[in-house]
Amino acid sequence: MRKKELKLVVTFHTTADAMAMEKACKEQQVPGRIIPVPRMISAGCGLAWCADLEDREQIAAMMKETGIEEEAMHECMV
Amino acid sequence: MNLSDSKKKLALAGVVCGLVAACLAYFGNPANMAFCIACFIRDTAGAFGMHQAEVVQYARPEIIGLVLGAFIISVATKEYRSTAGSSPMIRFILGMVIMIGALVFLGCPLRMVIRMSAGDLNAWVALIGFVLGVATGVLALKKGFSLGRAYVTNKESGYVLPAIVVGILILSLATSLLKESQTGPGSMHAPVIIALVGGLIFGAFAQKSRMCFAGSIRDVILMKNFDLFSVIAGLFVVMLIFNIATGRFVLGFNTPGIIAHSDHLWNILGMYVVGFAAVLAGGCPLRQLILAGQGSSDAAVTVAGMFVGAALCHNLGLAASGTALNPETKELVAGAVPLNGKVACVICIVVCFIIAFTNKRKETK
Secondary structure (H helix, E strand, C coil), X not given: CCCCCEEEEEEECXXXXXXXXXXXXXXXXXXXXXXXXXXXXCXXXXXXXXXXXXXXXXXXXXXXXXXCCEEEEEEEEC | CCCCCCHHHHHHHHHHXXXXXXXXXXXXXXXXXXXXXXXXXXXXXXHCCCCCCCCCCCCCHHHHHHHHHHHXXXXXXXXXXXXXXXXXXXHHHHHHHHHHHHHHHCCCHHHHHHHHHCCEHHHHHHHHHHHHHHHHHHHHHHCCECCCCCEECCHHHHHHHHHHHHHHHHHHHHCCCCCXXXXXXXHCXXXXXXXXXXXXXXXXXXXXXXXXXXHHXXXXXXXXXXXXXXXXXXXXXXHHHHHHHCCCCCXXXXXCCCCCCCCHHHHHHHHHHHHHHHHHHCCCHHHHHHHHHXXXXXXXXXXXXXXXXXXXXXXXXXCCCCCEECCCXXXXXXXXXXXXXXHHXXXXXXXXXXXXXXXXXXXXX
């Protein structure tokens, strides 16, 4: 089994925002991947963006630029 | 202990829910309808006289238990969050659509899996439709489908559905106001206390594991993620063992007495509707009850839609009939979907496409 690591997890208000995030990240080659929202963060069944902690600033800047609003940014074991 | 941090533990949650379903089947719930959200909501709607199909009227304690189980565990573990405001009337329609699709097939996704575990090949055929429906919903998500965000609201808003189900429980136990089938599937049920406790346990584990039949397929298609799928797999394996061990496993299509039909096209299209609408609504019928229990008024509106949809199915003659033996002639009478049901199913598919491709995420840029 893959070892869990401390990661940056961005959650969104809607699944559509998460899908928009994935699209924007692919287009702009911003690192990370889409994952189900980790259960310790939320009781929802939505999607989240998972990336390395050091990519936080790049991700935040890209989201601001593209107008994608996060619900929250977490650091947790994924 | 965190019950949801690995696939093994998630599968264990599925096993527990499978054991609950097996117990309920053992103690009297109808054959391979051990635990079906669509059927049980339909029965409960019948108990209130929302429809007049006399064989399917009974206030199922399992539904009450599911909502309360999710409510209690979410409050106890601080996951209760009262939210609302994500296109409620569209969700109401999706609830109706889900129910119509489910009653054309004769079961929700949970019952589909239970039927699959009992060797009912019709359910395996329907699985094709369900997966295609979920895939169509995923396509809509990729195209930017959104019903808009939900907002945190007064916590009392989230208490309404749990309070209503408590009211149903009191009415069913303390009065004779509710209708109760004397024959047919509605008359077959586990004792109230067992059904209620079973529902509470199922609801609590479903809440912690985020069990969702549509979500599990969605995550596999979208992310190759099998977390939610492992919950369903656990449930399937337990029910398979139970059915084989108790001689309830009958491989075949036209099996009489199991409340299923072999109208393949409509089994596929019925579950296509359910899969499609469930992804749009953010969860299968089970998940809607759980989300409503943990505070989502949007999910509670979907549940209300399911109640109305169930009533419509029987009042307008949309629900399918199951294959059965004629008690006098002992001839096999094939179950079928009535014309009204077929028309309604097609309308539901059209409605799903309209909802899926007209509700778009708003760019905030």
